Amino acid sequence: MTGSAARRGRPRDAARDRALLDATLAVLGESGYGGLTTAAVAARAGVSTATLYRRWPSKEFLVVDAATAYAQELTASVDTGTLEGDLRALLRDKAASLTGKEGGVLRSLIAEGAHNAPLAEALTNAFVLPVRRRMEEIAQRAVDRGEISPVEHADLLGDLVIGPMMSRFFLTPLPPDEVDAGSAAETADRLLPFLIRAVGGKGSH
Template sequence: MVRRRRLVPMTRTAPPATPQSTPRRGRPRDAARDRAILDATLAVLAESGYRALTTAAVAARAGVSTATLYRRWSSKDELVVAAAATHVEAVHAQPDTGTLEGDLRVLLRDKAAALTGEAGRLMQALVGEAARNTALADALTTAFLEPVHRRVGEAVRRAAERGEIEAVPDAELLGAVVVGPLMSRFLLTPRPDRVDAATARATADRFLPFALRAVGAIGGPGGAPTSP
């Protein structure tokens, strides 16, 4: 009689657990590459105008792929506004000079400097397109108009608190009154990039008496602003 051997099931040794891989974070943005793309945008815009500008042309000028460009800016409008912002004044908090006249003088001179030179020519191109492009108009309003209007509002409120003028309701709305004429002057000037710094500064100072009257203040004897 043949005895059968009982088979013992073999146990398999589980393979050693592999450590969980740590998720890799995305590559940090390269500031130099960002700047190259924005500079290329300005160059193509100056050469071709807004309507003829394409993201492909900008990417080729910057030496990057269009995918790289779109990872940073999702649309042509966003790209152009970001590029223009590098060439236009950075709007900082309004310095407190201690007087309304001093505050408005600084603000008008800042704005005149921003609207002349190469920046002025670029803004002319963008403003012209914004009349037909709602998205671009909204972006320009948010980036360039609202900050300077807030600066005017802050200066006026401080002046009211000091007792220089009576309180003004809706002080920020005065921004359009104070800065609007200066913007019209430079944006309607052929080739504002040919206006030198001294001329821009002098023009800003000529607008100062009218800005003071608009907010209910009169500077210096005879209604003329005092010298800086």
């Protein structure tokens, strides 16, 4: 047995890992980053803190992995067959990620990332870059279908999604009835015609 294998011991339990990541997101949503403790996460997941520390050496590593897993579920690319459909799906996904419990988690992480460089880098990799890549893919598919002309500086298109969404849901005071799932989807749909025009499309609006 190698030294590395000896340190690893038994294979990790994927279900337990997932339970700990889910518990991390739940505690983040309730208490924010500052109020999150490994003891609270372990208790929520029904495991000992020793079990948690065998997987993650610190609270920061745990939160980064939880944020990454969470973001992967929100940024899966969808090919609807049209530029308008692809953009609508992306806008609605982002609106959902910035509202409700999901939005609370992201707010906590962004606030902490302002003075935590490793977490800020993780947030960029987990939340910002996937949106930029997805927008580039959407634009390229639209070009291939003949819906739009090639877009110059396509790497900047993702910011046309992130910027307005952050401004609307994080920087603008909104009443509670405007930040639920239904209202978030309506906001995404209102932004859709502007984004379609920005990439050179016509759409049905």
